[in-house]
Amino acid sequence: MxxxxxxxxxxxxxxxxxxxxxxxxxxxxxxxxxxxxxxxxxxxxxxxxxxxxxxxxxxxxxxxxxxxxxGFGAEPAPEWSGWRPPAPRADTRPRARSYGHPGGWRRERYLTLVREWVGRGVTVEDPYDPALVRSAPHHLRRLLADALAEEETARTVADLGMGYTVWHDVAASGRDGDPDVKLDHIVLGPSGLFGILSEDFGGPVGVRRGEIVGEGIPEGSVAGLLARMRVVSRAARVKFTGAIVVLPDEDVDEAIQELGRVKGIPVALVSRSALATVLRRGLPGARAIGGTELFEIRTRLQHTAQFV
The missing domain is CATH 1.10.287.110 (DnaJ domain)
Incomplete structure (x- = not known):
């Protein structure tokens, strides 16, 4: 929490x-x-x-x-590791095919901006020090929170196994080239092709008219996700079967909350712990994919996906 x-x-x-x-x-x-x-x-x-x-x-x-x-005491906290990049895993089980660097762009952006915020000529020994992070401006903490959320989703998807393919941090800005306009994750498997937004707003969220609402939550999160999916869909000539917004377990009332169909695409708000279940079984109304079609979609995305 x-x-x-x-x-x-x-x-x-x-x-x-x-x-x-x-x-x-x-x-x-x-x-x-x-x-x-x-x-x-x-x-x-x-x-x-x-x-x-x-x-x-x-x-x-x-x-x-x-x-x-x-970071509330005078003593350092060397045991803290929650905001640091995850250590490499020793697990040798078959994993999903993965491309791109989940959370990488936002991690790098955070490290650059936190040093600028501290000031030139000042050495930042530990950019993830809890006291430093807690005192940083909101937009810096938001960058780090989003990076962590994307990394958590990537770990969940990797455990789905070799029947799935995932692309992380896929550019979805069209012609404007903005590196922050991206799809956090694209997941392809037997249950469908999904665009995923990984978020951490730092508090409980609600849903109103198919959008996520709550204190400090920017407007149009779901609309933005769907818009970015459309950019990738046109470029790769593929059709997404569902859209998913993933949030920390403690910030949602229900583990899986279906938001209905938006422009023909089923959309769901999903807790982090329920994501694997949703990706395995799919969303109501989402068409399953198999055989030659799955291979064709994977090939098209491989040829067209660009990473930020």
């Missing part, structure tokens, strides 16, 4: 200073429970966040560990 670069810290959720003593922290927790309890008109999602925050800092031992790992 609090490992996302965009997530509020446990202290922010409890609305208390990180330097507060144990009694102040306890009073803040009780107050936030009353304010957020659903029976008194509070938000159920925030109520759960308050309880989770207390689990993380409610005892001396838990609070000390949390502070070390999230």
């Amino acid at each position: 609090f490992d996302s670069p965009l997530s509020a810290s446990a202290y922010e959720v409890l609305q208390v200073d990180p330097a507060a003593d144990d009694e102040e922290l306890r009073r803040a927790y009780r107050l936030r429970l009353r304010q957020t309890h659903p029976d008194t008109g509070g938000d159920a999602a925030v109520f759960v966040q308050v309880q989770r925050a207390w689990e993380l800092v409610g005892t001396a031992e838990a609070r000390a560990a949390y502070d070390r790992g999230h």
